[in-house]
Amino acid sequence: MPDHARAQARREWANFGLFLGPALLLLFVFFVAPIVIDLVLAFTDMGRTLAVGKFTFENFERMFTRDTRLLGALGVTFVFVLLTLGIFNVTFALMLALMTTAVPPRLGAFFRAVWLLPRMSPSVVYALLWLWVVDPNERGLLNQIVINVFDMPAIDLRNNHPLLLIILANGFIGASLGMLIFTSAIRSIPEHLFHAARVDGAGAFAIVRHITLPALRWPISYMTIHQSLSLLVSFEYILLITGGGPFYDTTVFSLYAYRRAFETGEYAYGAALSLILVVIGVVAALALWRLMDMKQLLQPPRIEVH
């Protein structure tokens, strides 16, 4: 049967190429190769004309010995990720999921749809809305309320509480993903558990504490890691709303790398800075890996016929 075996092998390869080839090609050219390039760029002096003059360790020397803003950026990142995650992406997401599943289904779906609005809006529009909300003069939406309803002087979140502003702006978007995932998790809890608990006289809080939360343990850990990772690296809304300012107050680390690269054209230094993020990203991804339902993910496929 050598002929048959060869034909079989050929078909296997053909299938591999057909099904996985496009994905591998795309990922390699636009994802894996750039990672390698980034690694190389970090050791060059590439400046604003994109020309590489020499290979050097200077970027790392500067990063670790002379960069006075680096620690500050890491600190801002830490506070930003911790608070956004703690307040919105997990806690508030959980509250939304619990509440929207406790009210009649249609209303619950309505409120979930409202909370998904920011995620569905283009980032430029979303950022624009925030800028209009916190506009420091009396025309700003927030100030219209502050001045007319509470009779207080106009407030300027962008200058006086910039960190709060970016936490709010990111949190309003971040809460929706957790909300969706927790909602499906709550829905997949067998209905009879709730009935049994009610028969036993458990109150709403007891039910949440003893039935819902245990069932959500896994989704919550997943969301925590996944969201801290995406908060760690995303800076789009911050860039659009505060530009990382005032001064460096809202410059999280990923934005710091971006600003270094694109504000004055120090591309190599930006690449070196992003390497730190890459390391953090890979470590976190591995942690996620352990958390994932490995058995299910790696479960051998069920059909072997090519």
Next chain:
Amino acid sequence: MNWKFGFSGMIAGALFCAATTSALAEDVVIKVWSRADRSGPLRAGNIVAAGDTLNKMLAAAGSDKRVKIELNETNAKGYDDDALDLLKAFAVDKGPDIFVLAHEWTGAFAEAGYALNLEDHITKNPELYGDIIVPLWQSVSYKGARYGVPQDSEVRMYFLNNDKLRKLGKTDKEIGAISARVDAGEFTAYDLCDLAGQAVAKGVTKFGILHRPNAGPDFQMMMEGFGNVPYDKAEAKLQASKAGMKDFFTWVKYCVDKKAFSSTNTAMSWDNIEQAAFAKEEALVFFHGVWRVTDQSKAWNLKGKEDYQKKITWINAPAGKKGGKPSNLSHPIAYAVSAKSKNKDLAAFLVGLASQPYVNTRHAVTTNHTPINYGQQAMPEVIEKGWALVAATPMLKYASFMPNSPKIGQYNSIVFKGIQGVETGRLSADAAATFVIDELGNELGKDVIIRN
């Protein structure tokens, strides 16, 4: 089928194709890169006009050739951002044939090999460039050669709102004397902040002094009063002095404490600033350039010079100490031709055509920018509509240019961040000076001389 017929058909077809393709090939495309700048739409527009002129000439000469100008207007926030984008575009062969740039970037583009050395072209075509005001050439020179053609020039100043000064209790006589006192070194930068702070404290205006919200040339003019000269001509390098920076930032901090500078200034949009400074009259002082006369006249419906001068007083940037010299800054915008262009000569001639008095005057009088040719100063249109330019000319006595160092953009960006840090209360005066000196050393390395 008759083969002869088929053959001749083929020939005719081929000839027809050749004719059409060659007709298409006669269209020379010239790409122009210009920041979409409301204060000077005709910078790019004049190149387009030059293309029209040239096409008329070609038609008159019976030529089939035509020039097609493809204009790419960008939405960068300022000339520095735009220059970075353009450098990047050049690096990936997406550069234009002609580009509009702030003059201090000529060095960077020349150094990178993107700006064409125009020395030869300019000397060989005196009929195109012979009338251009001589000192302006300095602004586009780098290492002894000219890499650009100045497109306009200007005068910068603090605009003082006279109505608000009167509300502060100043008499017309006092107001009229301020400008001369600045020039004599009696009225210092500190006095200016005291005055602006007073206006805020007394509730006459919401803001004291409003300045630009992003990095730009204005701040060099402020800094000069404190002995900061960013360029060492002898060494041909950028320089920064620790003492000078400290003096400057001490003043900035003083102004912030007096509420003369607002913590929100650098977070405001240009639009907010314009609204506040013009239509709403929320600022005692506004710091920018003479082309703003256009907006001011529109906002307050001012007719002509006298009307305007009743409303607004101009002053140079005052010295930091009593007895010091005031300073001013002229910041020409320039045309440059790409050294990578396939049609360098044509592009250069288009720049030459766009620099002629008639077209340049259109730009000058509609946006209040100083014209580039000596002859333009005598044009009735300039005299009539450009009264502000004539009136501002004496201020140029104290003017300098920014240095054409390739790294000046980074220098300005760092200084701006220091100013932003102090204004928003994030940095003390000392911390800001240290920040600027550190960052300059880190980013520019041996391209900057740090002095005590």
Next chain:
Amino acid sequence: MSAHDLVVDGGAPVRADWLALARRSWRRRVGGQSMLLAFLIVVSAPIVLPYFWMMVIAFTARTGGVGSDVLWTACAVIAPAVLIYSIVHMTVAAPRLRLIAGAILLVVVGGLLAALIGGRLHLDNFRFLWRADFVEEVRSKATSGAQFPSVWNAFFNSLLLAVAQTLIILTVSSLAGYYISRFAFRGRSAFLQGMLVLHAFPAMTLIIPIFMMLYWIGLLDTIAGVMLVLAAIELPFYVFVMKGFFDGVPWDIEMSAMTDGATRRQAFYMVVLPQVRFGLIAVAVFAFIRAWEEYIFVRTFLIENKNWVMSLYLFWVSDDVMGVDYGIVAAVAVFYVLPSFLLYIFCQKYLTQMTIGGIKG
């Protein structure tokens, strides 16, 4: 008889007790639900209000000013109506009565709004859609504004980008998802692990290297380049999602197809693919919206303004370069948001069925 009496006598208090209990529990439920609803309304207001503000500006602002009175007038009409309807919804059980109450409220609100602010509404801010000389009008006559991209140019660029990127993602991710769901091959677990790392990878940090890459392969400053980059970066996530959907398809379906003589590939696209159509819809919606909103990558990878997409167009309109006319900015924003929202509203029910690595979302 007495026994009967006993039952009646004993039964009446029991029944009464039941009713009281039911009433109490109903009261408690309504009370609890009202509190929940009140809380949800309060926390959702900060989201709804800015969007409403944007609409108000887009449809009422005139050059030189934005009247906030329209916003608050409208709120003063709508907020009580929402409140009244909530109370009706909570207290009235019959769907028909709810419907009638809703309809009446709608008419009242519509009438009030028309009377109070109807005269202020206008479409002038949307003139960028049909005025060819819009750019010259807002900037100045002098400029050669005809070369500035029109909104339709940006719109179709965005549409091209979003649709093509969606098609690429649908094709590539369903092929790959199916393969890793069904086939055993050497390196499968390594591939899965790699995909997971890429899924979590901070792709935003790769802007500069990707920029270089696009330049080297000649796709810089093209919509095609951005489309491929976006597709690649989002791909790991969608591969997992599609794998999840394929895992859910019972394998005897394709087995029986293959016993009937179909080849593996035929079985894939004729039998299995239709089974995961909801998954495909969900992936398509997310992929479309993601590409439609893209800003940072297009800002970096697209150079000439003829390649602008909607996000860049909006950014340009909202920037000071031309002096901000809030009415027009808001109108452009409304126009830009509309396709995303419509898509979202019509496909919402498919979106909650996605799974990734056993997680539903």
